Amino acid sequence: MIAPIHGRNSLVHSYSTTVFTSATSLRLLDHGLVRTRARIGTRTAPLTASNSTSGRCKSSSSTKTHKRPPSSAQPTSSTIPSASSISTNNVNPPASTRPIEITLPNNADFSADIGGKFKYYFTIGKEYLRFYKTGLKNVYLNYRASLPLRRSLNLPSYIPISPPPGPSSQNASAFRATVKSTKLSRSSFQLVRRAAYDMRRLIPFGLTFIICGELTPFIVLALGNAITPYTCRIPRQIEKARAKRMDVKRAALVAHQVATTGSLTPFAAGSDQELDLLASCYADLDWAKSASVEEILHACAVLGLTKSYNRHPLLASVIYRPRLQRYAEYLSVDDQLIRDGGGVKTMEASEVRIAVEERGGVDIRDGNVGWKAEREERRWLEQWLQRRQSQK
Secondary structure, three states: OOOOOOOOOOOOOOOOOEEEEEEEEEEEEOOEEEEEEEEEEEEOOOOOHHHOOOOOOOOOOOOOOOOOOOOOOOOOOOOOOOHHHHHHOOOOOOHHHOOOOOOOOOHHHOOOOHHHHHHHHHHHHHHHHHHHHHHHHHHHHHHHHHHHHHHHOOOOOOOOOOOOOOOOOOOHHHHHHHHHHOOOOHHHHHHHHHHHHHHOOHHHHHHHHHHHHHHHHHHHHHHHHHOOOHHHOOHHHHHHHHHHHHHHHHHHHHHHHHHHOOOOOOOOOOOHHHHHHHHHHHOOHHHHHHOOHHHHHHHHHHOOOOOOOOOOHHHHHHHHHHHHHHHHHHHHHHHHHHHHOOOHHHOOHHHHHHHHHHOOOOOOOOOOOHHHHHHHHHHHHHHHHHHHHHOO
8 A cells, every 4th residue: 555655854765665754644534634643663564454544434333234444544654565565455445546634724713804814725725735745646656556566467557548458459358367367456456547547637637736736626626527636636526526427327317217118207316226227237248239329328427437428329339338348347347356355344435435436326325424325335335246246
């Protein structure tokens, strides 16, 4: 796992040297940050996702029926792991592949006088600056750590292509065989995939950050996720994209119902009917090869592969069908790696939510928050894996 190093005089030594630095240990607790200062003197050692501390939702013995690992947290060590140690955790990728927590001052701290306003907005700008600097640093560190893994998977080292290759590619079967022969874990697989995804956005976002500085949050809210690495997305940006995906998904499912049954009422979010449609059709590679143009566009909209299902039909065969086939291949690989790593019970809460949203379950929370929402997501993902397993 890769741990971002904070501090004014951050030093990143080689993988085998001793690191002595003053670092800030961050851990997530109920959407807040608990900061502690520690003097760290250690030699580089393998890091695992077990360094994560307490989760967003504390377990309750009287109400919770499932076991889960704690939610994601920033690693407490300031050392950089060797490439061979990254995959020691089988399911959860490094916390550095996700955005760190951001703490903004409360509105109650806002003062009417000029000095109070200056201090308030200065604190906000300083916190955003810290957030984006850490996010950009994590993009670089993640990709650097993924290079040995990319070589082992026969992926280009310095061309950030996300695995797996498309099913029609000549390398598709070879990639599957390599994953199996190298016993690649989901932790390593997601590190490679997310690092490549973020690296493709590093240059446009870096230029935006250099030019706009503390005004970057306003720019990225306008431009969306197209130029923003995932590690640099503020909570408001993530929620805005999530809400938009819900709208696009609902519209696509309504169009599906109209085309198939003539009804204007889509399946209820999280229902068995919707789950069957997603798992048995939209995420199935054989279905994607033979589905109609309209259904391909519906599936892409539901899975977040396009911003609208109203695309020109000619684009479906050229762009969207290959895109859906490649995404279905990705979900198939990821599903198997989750099973091999111990199943949903071994996944952190943040990873469960990401996995559910990737599979089209962006709206299954149904207004629930905290452990209730997490319980629904874990139940949904377990049912997804069961349905996908039964198809084989």
